[in-house]
Amino acid sequence: xxxxxxxxxxxxxxxxxxxxxxxxxxxxxxxxxxxxxxxxxxxxxxxxxxxxxxxxxxxxxxxxxxxxxxxxxxxxxxxxxxxxxxxxxxxxxxxxxxxxxxxxxxxxxxxxxxxxxxxxxxxxxxxxxxxxxxxxxxxxxxxxxxxxxxxxxxxxxxxxxxxxxxxxxxxxxxxxxxxxxxxxxxxxxxxxxxxxxxxxxxxxxxxxxxxxxxxxxxxxxxx
Amino acid sequence: xxxxxxxxxxxxxxxxxxxxxxxxxxxxxxxxxxxxxxxxxxxxx
Numbered sequence: 001x002x003x004x005x006x007x008x009x010x011x012x013x014x015x016x017x018x019x020x021x022x023x024x025x026x027x028x029x030x031x032x033x034x035x036x037x038x039x040x041x042x043x044x045x046x047x048x049x050x051x052x053x054x055x056x057x058x059x060x061x062x063x064x065x066x067x068x069x070x071x072x073x074x075x076x077x078x079x080x081x082x083x084x085x086x087x088x089x090x091x092x093x094x095x096x097x098x099x100x101x102x103x104x105x106x107x108x109x110x111x112x113x114x115x116x117x118x119x120x121x122x123x124x125x126x127x128x129x130x131x132x133x134x135x136x137x138x139x140x141x142x143x144x145x146x147x148x149x150x151x152x153x154x155x156x157x158x159x160x161x162x163x164x165x166x167x168x169x170x171x172x173x174x175x176x177x178x179x180x181x182x183x184x185x186x187x188x189x190x191x192x193x194x195x196x197x198x199x200x201x202x203x204x205x206x207x208x209x210x211x212x213x214x215x216x217x218x219x220x221x222x223x
Numbered sequence: 224x225x226x227x228x229x230x231x232x233x234x235x236x237x238x239x240x241x242x243x244x245x246x247x248x249x250x251x252x253x254x255x256x257x258x259x260x261x262x263x264x265x266x267x268x
Contacts (some may be wrong), residue, residue, distance in 0.1 A: 007255070014251070018244065027233060029225040034236035037243045044247070083254045087247045094243040170224065180226050181259040197251065204258045211265045 001221040010200040013193030017186070022052065025186040037095040039186055043194035045114075049079030049152050051198060056149035061141035070212070071138035074145050076205035078124050080198060085118045088210040101163050110166040113151060120148035135214075 021039040030033035062070035092111070093103035105111060124144050131137035159168045167171045171177040177184055229231060 014248075018248070022244075026226050029227040029233065030225075032233040033238040033240040034234075035224065036240050040244060040247045080254075085248065087250055090246055090250075091243045094239045094246075098234065098239050141235055182226075183224060200255065201258065202253075204262070208258060208262045208265060211262065214268055215265055 002143070004204060006196070006199040010196035013189075013196050017190045019073055020186050020189060024182075026180070027181055028183075031221075034051055034098045036206065037091050037118040039190045040073060040194075041095060042187065042205050044091065045161045045196050046191055046197045047096045047155075048081050048084040048088055048117075051077045051084060052117070052145075052149045052152060052203075054123075055081065055089045055124075055145040059145035062138060062142050065217055066138075068134070068138065068213070071142065072206055072209045073202070074142065075128060076202045078121050078141075078145060079205055080201045082118065082121045082125065083201070084194075084198070085121070089115060089118060096165070105165055108166060109162040110155065110164045113158055117148065117155060118153045120144070124148065134217070135146040185198065 007166065017039060021036050025039070027033060055078045056076040058070045058077065061067075062074065090115075097103050126142055127144060128137055128141050131140055159165060159166055169189060170179055171184070179187065
């Protein structure tokens with residue numbers, strides 16, 4: 001059996017991250033073990049934002065040059081982004097409960113706008129399934145893919161603009177990261193490994209879409 | 224975030240940590256499996 005190198009490397013990197021987080025990264029003083037959720041919550045959020053940003057870029061270029069490969073990439077990246085956002089929306093509340101005392105707060109702009117982002121890209125997937133014409137489907141979903149990504153800067157800035165329970169960035173900020181070096185190394189490793197996982201997922205999803213479209217074209221030709 | 228100091232007590236929150244990792248890794252594994260099965264189905268056609 002042929003093993004593709006990218007999924008194997010991505011899987012090994014994620015496994016390495018989990019092992020490092022569990023056994024080689026110290027507990028945080030005030031939160032205890034729950035703080036380790038950080039090493040899957042933050043990289044999943046980073047990948048979700050990256051995925052939706054790339055959906056918008058591919059969709060914008062698609063509307064310009066109408067290359068179906070860009071539509072296929074946008075479709076793949078959107079689906080993978082939804083998977084990562086689902087993990088963000090599950091691990092966030094599981095971290096929040098022991099620290100904030102509640103799983104969710106409907107008044108919190110960071111939490112609710114992230115949920116909206118998830119709904120937008122779930123709608124994107126539903127829309128793709130509902131439109132039969134490939135050209136129309138690609139055009140409608142490209143517009144939605146671009147509009148959805150406009151939420152990303154708003155979500156990032158929401159902790160500065162509104163009163164929220166969600167903490168401000170402790171690494172991605174203008175001043176030095178306020179994180180002990182052992183934790184910072186684990187976080188950086190997790191960002192790399194989850195980005196590799198994104199690439200492996202998108203490549204596999206793109207190949208599936210290409211094979212599906214080729215089979216559909218062949219069926220049409222035969223008929 | 225801070226490292227613990229000697230003698231400090233920390234809250235027992237490992238249940239949430241284990242649950243979060245189990246769910247997240249299960250979702251990623253299930254998605255990888257769904258991609259594999261969808262590709263196999265298309266190739267079989």
